Amino acid sequence: MARRIAAGAAYGGGGIGLAGAAAVGLVLAEVQLARRRVGNGRSPHVPNADGRYGRTYDVPGEAPLRLTMLGDSTAAGQGVHRAGQTPGALLASGLAA
Numbered sequence: 001m002a003r004r005i006a007a008g009a010a011y012g013g014g015g016i017g018l019a020g021a022a023a024v025g026l027v028l029a030e031v032q033l034a035r036r037r038v039g040n041g042r043s044p045h046v047p048n049a050d051g052r053y054g055r056t057y058d059v060p061g062e063a064p065l066r067l068t069m070l071g072d073s074t075a076a077g078q079g080v081h082r083a084g085q086t087p088g089a090l091l092a093s094g095l096a097a
Contacts, residue, residue, distance in 0.1 A: 083089060 084093075
């Protein structure tokens with residue numbers, strides 16, 4: 001009985017370890033893809049912080065990025081008084097800065 005428990009724990013721990021290693025590998029691969037796509041952040045062109053980019057930053061043939069907020073209250077900004085105060089607008093403004 002003890003051997004079965006030990007074997008189950010070993011297989012379970014190994015499976016969790018492999019899943020964790022795979023997740024880390026996936027995140028690191030995404031980081032490399034993002035670096036190739038975005039660059040290192042040392043571009044001489046600084047974007048405007050108004051959330052709108054001009055033709056300088058337009059890539060022909062590529063669709064613009066879209067931001068999606070999950071949850072009605074999150075997307076609507078429950079309790080805010082202006083559209084610029086919603087979580088989506090604040091996040092987009094922060095990313096554009």
